[in-house]
Amino acid sequence: MRVMGVDPGLTRCGLGAVEGRPGAPLSLVAVGVVRTGADEELGARLVGIEAGIEQWLDDVRPDAVAVERVFSQHNVRTVMGTAQAAGIAVLCAARRGLPVALHTPSEVKAAITGSGTADKKQIGTMVTRLLRLSEMPKPADAADALALAICHVWRGGAQHRLAEAMAKAKTQDRLAEAVAKAKTQGRAASARTTRKDVAL
Amino acid sequence: MRVMGVDPGLTRCGLGAVEGRPGAPLSLVAVGVVRTGADEELGARLVGIEAGIEQWLDDVRPDAVAVERVFSQHNVRTVMGTAQAAGIAVLCAARRGLPVALHTPSEVKAAITGSGTADKKQIGTMVTRLLRLSEMPKPADAADALALAICHVWRGGAQHRLAEAMAKAKTQDRLAEAVAKAKTQGRAASARTTRKDVAL
Numbered sequence: 001m002r003v004m005g006v007d008p009g010l011t012r013c014g015l016g017a018v019e020g021r022p023g024a025p026l027s028l029v030a031v032g033v034v035r036t037g038a039d040e041e042l043g044a045r046l047v048g049i050e051a052g053i054e055q056w057l058d059d060v061r062p063d064a065v066a067v068e069r070v071f072s073q074h075n076v077r078t079v080m081g082t083a084q085a086a087g088i089a090v091l092c093a094a095r096r097g098l099p100v101a102l103h104t105p106s107e108v109k110a111a112i113t114g115s116g117t118a119d120k121k122q123i124g125t126m127v128t129r130l131l132r133l134s135e136m137p138k139p140a141d142a143a144d145a146l147a148l149a150i151c152h153v154w155r156g157g158a159q160h161r162l163a164e165a166m167a168k169a170k171t172q173d174r175l176a177e178a179v180a181k182a183k184t185q186g187r188a189a190s191a192r193t194t195r196k197d198v199a200l
Numbered sequence: 201m202r203v204m205g206v207d208p209g210l211t212r213c214g215l216g217a218v219e220g221r222p223g224a225p226l227s228l229v230a231v232g233v234v235r236t237g238a239d240e241e242l243g244a245r246l247v248g249i250e251a252g253i254e255q256w257l258d259d260v261r262p263d264a265v266a267v268e269r270v271f272s273q274h275n276v277r278t279v280m281g282t283a284q285a286a287g288i289a290v291l292c293a294a295r296r297g298l299p300v301a302l303h304t305p306s307e308v309k310a311a312i313t314g315s316g317t318a319d320k321k322q323i324g325t326m327v328t329r330l331l332r333l334s335e336m337p338k339p340a341d342a343a344d345a346l347a348l349a350i351c352h353v354w355r356g357g358a359q360h361r362l363a364e365a366m367a368k369a370k371t372q373d374r375l376a377e378a379v380a381k382a383k384t385q386g387r388a389a390s391a392r393t394t395r396k397d398v399a400l
Contacts, residue, residue, distance in 0.1 A: 041294075041300070042290055042294075042300070042302070043290050043291070043293060043294025043300045044294060046287055046290055046291040046294060047291060047294045047295055050291060050295075070280055071280075079283075080270055080271075080283045083279075083280045083283040083284055083287070084283055084284060084286070084287030084290075085287075086284070087246055087283070087284030087285075087287045087288060088287060088288075088291060090242055090243050090246055090284075091243065091246040091247060091250060091288060093243060094241075094242075094243025094244060094246060094247045095247055095250075100241070100242070100243045102242070
């Protein structure tokens with residue numbers, strides 16, 4: 001399973017892709033950052049983020065995309081731009097029909113380090129170790145994107161199986177419902193036919 | 201000047217276009233809402249919003265797009281989705297090279313009603329009056345989108361002239377800077393040449 005992680009931001013949007021599956025060693029596919037200038041207009045910045053993510057999706061061809069879930073209570077000054085960058089990442093993935101997962105920072109931290117309150121350095125250290133890299137990916141946004149991707153490989157696998165199972169159950173429910181409905185209509189139709197027969 | 205206003209939202213994204221210029225009667229071009237289901241996945245919703253806005257831009261062909269500026273302090277529960285819908289509107293406009301303006305709700309209220317704290321009904325009443333409509337546009341999101349567009353026709357004209365003047369001044373500054381730099385380099389080059397002549 002190849003997962004692309006996105007640590008959204010307007011100034012630095014971290015992107016990182018890993019290949020792996022739960023219980024097997026992970027490998028690095030690509031890591032980097034899409035940057036836009038703080039002096040650019042919002043529209044130009046969003047177009048730049050979209051172009052960068054599109055290029056990455058073309059190059060990396062992930063099976064799924066994991067995006068950090070943005071909360072309004074953090075970094076009030078920059079949160080709108082972060083939410084918009086996250087929205088564009090979700091949009092780009094959804095346009096291609098790729099499954100998108102949103103993970104909170106504490107879910108990612110807990111998945112990678114075992115603690116939901118781990119700091120940036122701890123995340124970087126674990127990403128470096130898990131991907132067997134010679135040095136820590138920089139900037140922190142790039143390491144965070146890899147952490148999101150790793151989190152998704154580990155959590156996403158389970159979530160994906162759960163979602164599949166639920167979708168299957170839903171389909172079976174609908175099927176059962178449709179069958180029941182058809183039977184009822186069948187009975188109603190026979191009932192009407194019977195009444196009609198009687199009436200004639 | 202034809203302006204398309206966007207009152208961003210995931211469940212209801214209000215869209216409204218007006219034609220006009222400051223000091224002349226305004227006319228309605230189009231008004232409506234793009235809706236996405238609360239039960240849909242975020243990705244599908246954002247794709248739906250993008251498709252709706254793209255269709256509108258194709259049909260309406262505005263000269264500029266005005267989007268409501270989203271603040272993090274309001275409606276914490278829905279603000280992320282609102283910010284993302286706004287980001288997509290800005291993205292769609294910027295991809296086409298259209299000028300995008302962000303107006304705050306109080307700027308819009310002040311422009312349309314004279315009061316920055318006007319309520320929804322007052323906005324609706326003034327939009328109906330200014331566009332000489334037979335009834336108030338519904339839902340409120342559609343009326344708000346028209347209010348944004350009207351606000352931009354009135355404020356945007358002045359802002360546009362200001363931006364143009366500032367861009368012109370900046371170009372002139374850069375030109376003057378380049379000329380000064382060229383002159384300095386010219387002097388440095390002559391100085392070097394002189395020294396070389398002496399050294400030979």
